[in-house]
Amino acid sequence: MSSAARADSRLKNPRVLVLLLAAAMLAAACSESAGDAPTDAASTETAPTDPAPTEAAPADPAAPPTTTADEPGDEPVQTDDTGSAPTTAAEPTGPVPPGADTPGVSDDTVTISFIITDTSAVAAAFGWETPDEGDREAQLAALVDHFNANGGFAGRQIEAKVTVFNAITDGPVAEEALCNAVTQDDKAFAVVMTGQFQENARPCYRNANTLMLDATLYPVDNAGFEELAPYYWSPLLPAYDDLVAGLAEGLIEDGWFDGATLGVLAIESGLSDRVYEQQFLPRLEAAGVQVASYNNIDPTDATSLNNDLLQATINFKEAGVDKVAAIGGSRLISFFIDTSRTQNYSPAYALTSYDSPEFNVSNYSAMMGGASGISVLPGYDVGDDQYRFPASDAEQECLDIFTAAGLTFERRNHVRTGLMFCDTLRLLRAASPHLTVLSAQGVTEAVWQLGDSFEPASVYGVEFTEGSYAGGDAYRRFRFDPECECMALVGDPADFDG
Numbered sequence: 001m002s003s004a005a006r007a008d009s010r011l012k013n014p015r016v017l018v019l020l021l022a023a024a025m026l027a028a029a030c031s032e033s034a035g036d037a038p039t040d041a042a043s044t045e046t047a048p049t050d051p052a053p054t055e056a057a058p059a060d061p062a063a064p065p066t067t068t069a070d071e072p073g074d075e076p077v078q079t080d081d082t083g084s085a086p087t088t089a090a091e092p093t094g095p096v097p098p099g100a101d102t103p104g105v106s107d108d109t110v111t112i113s114f115i116i117t118d119t120s121a122v123a124a125a126f127g128w129e130t131p132d133e134g135d136r137e138a139q140l141a142a143l144v145d146h147f148n149a150n151g152g153f154a155g156r157q158i159e160a161k162v163t164v165f166n167a168i169t170d171g172p173v174a175e176e177a178l179c180n181a182v183t184q185d186d187k188a189f190a191v192v193m194t195g196q197f198q199e200n201a202r203p204c205y206r207n208a209n210t211l212m213l214d215a216t217l218y219p220v221d222n223a224g225f226e227e228l229a230p231y232y233w234s235p236l237l238p239a240y241d242d243l244v245a246g247l248a249e250g251l252i253e254d255g256w257f258d259g260a261t262l263g264v265l266a267i268e269s270g271l272s273d274r275v276y277e278q279q280f281l282p283r284l285e286a287a288g289v290q291v292a293s294y295n296n297i298d299p300t301d302a303t304s305l306n307n308d309l310l311q312a313t314i315n316f317k318e319a320g321v322d323k324v325a326a327i328g329g330s331r332l333i334s335f336f337i338d339t340s341r342t343q344n345y346s347p348a349y350a351l352t353s354y355d356s357p358e359f360n361v362s363n364y365s366a367m368m369g370g371a372s373g374i375s376v377l378p379g380y381d382v383g384d385d386q387y388r389f390p391a392s393d394a395e396q397e398c399l400d401i402f403t404a405a406g407l408t409f410e411r412r413n414h415v416r417t418g419l420m421f422c423d424t425l426r427l428l429r430a431a432s433p434h435l436t437v438l439s440a441q442g443v444t445e446a447v448w449q450l451g452d453s454f455e456p457a458s459v460y461g462v463e464f465t466e467g468s469y470a471g472g473d474a475y476r477r478f479r480f481d482p483e484c485e486c487m488a489l490v491g492d493p494a495d496f497d498g
Contacts, residue, residue: 095155099439104189113188117195121168131413139418142405161186183208206231211440215420225469230444238472242496248283263321272328293319309339325350372479379416394457398422419458
């Protein structure tokens with residue numbers, strides 16, 4: 001691609017997701033209020049926050065299915081009573097010994113911190129529609145009570161610490177304070193993250209020897225995971241380079257590029273450069289697809305963000321771009337739509353779960369014509385008429401835990417964060433028999449031994465392979481259906497490794 005085709009606005013700054021961009025993107029990770037009263041199973045704290053800047057940019061669960069597949073007629077998957085495929089590992093006879101310099105572990109307990117991201121203020125400020133996920137603190141309490149009653153983790157009871165993080169205060173200072181609360185006050189062995197987008201957050205936890213189990217739609221490629229190893233895991237979601245490779249292959253298979261004039265938006269970062277040049281562009285070139293206009297977006301502040309989005313709109317219109325893909329940033333498509341529609345510009349979009357398809361359909365449905373891409377997280381992407389609820393024994397297991405605590409949900413998107421919390425605890429339970437030492441490295445080696453035997457409740461499929469710290473392994477192609485005004489699944493499930 002020629003330098004003229006790239007409408008670069010590169011600066012020397014690394015990728016920085018400022019408060020406004022990050023806070024808005026957080027609605028892709030969790031939504032609505034965090035819940036009311038704390039529960040017996042978890043103590044509740046509110047992270048220190050900073051005032052927001054003045055600038056702003058725009059019935060019960062069904063009966064268990066007879067198969068674990070998502071299409072009628074598929075063969076059932078045999079599972080044990082944990083919801084995972086049976087393993088040959090023997091149960092430990094006592095508490096697993098802790099590793100050196102491992103925080104949050106006593107003879108009887110292991111401390112795990114859970115971050116609930118409250119985006120209700122963000123949604124109210126921008127007039128966005130988001131699903132009501134109910135009382136997530138009560139959901140966590142039910143999960144922790146259940147897993148403690150059934151053996152806990154590593155031969156210990158889970159001592160849960162819950163922090164409610166207000167998305168509208170998000171910024172580097174607020175996330176450093178949140179990290180300090182988890183690592184210094186909670187002294188947690190592990191933290192389950194949902195919606196932390198600042199670059200300083202994950203290195204802070206690593207420096208405190210705190211294991212991160214991230215359920216955030218935060219783009220990290222394999223190189224990024226290696227920098228934080230063995231402390232950083234995204235056990236349910238794919239590495240971002242795998243996701244973008246799958247997106248390119250899915251769009252090519254769908255014929256989405258045929259006859260198109262393609263434009264690309266990319267967050268200004270090393271991640272975007274690597275993923276675009278190593279995963280996305282080579283697949284397009286092999287298929288004979290050219291990029292007519294490439295535009296870097298600098299999100300350092302609201303001014304640079306808005307200016308770059310506006311310039312990209314102008315560049316796309318001048319180049320005759322009728323289809324747009326985004327690289328490197330959750331909710332980048334949403335921000336671009338908000339800008340481009342003021343310029344009477346409406347291309348078709350390539351989407352993944354990281355582009356918040358359900359949010360875009362709910363808030364910008366008139367701009368979704370021709371949208372196509374891949375889904376990795378059904379609770380955030382498609383309705384229950386597209387992917388039945390519950391879809392697996394694992395999902396039913398989680399719903400049964402909630403039902404026993406008096407919590408019921410009519411739709412998957414009302415419990416989507418709860419399912420990811422449930423999966424995280426189910427994964428730790430499944431890894432427990434393989435633990436020889438309770439540390440970040442010990443958990444890593446135990447999870448690798450699970451291979452493809454773990455059946456998730458919240459995503460289409462996972463597989464754990466040695467040397468990899470992202471588990472998401474399956475995706476579904478989808479496209480916007482104007483009849484239902486929804487993202488509709490098409491084709492069969494596919495694996496990122498082919």
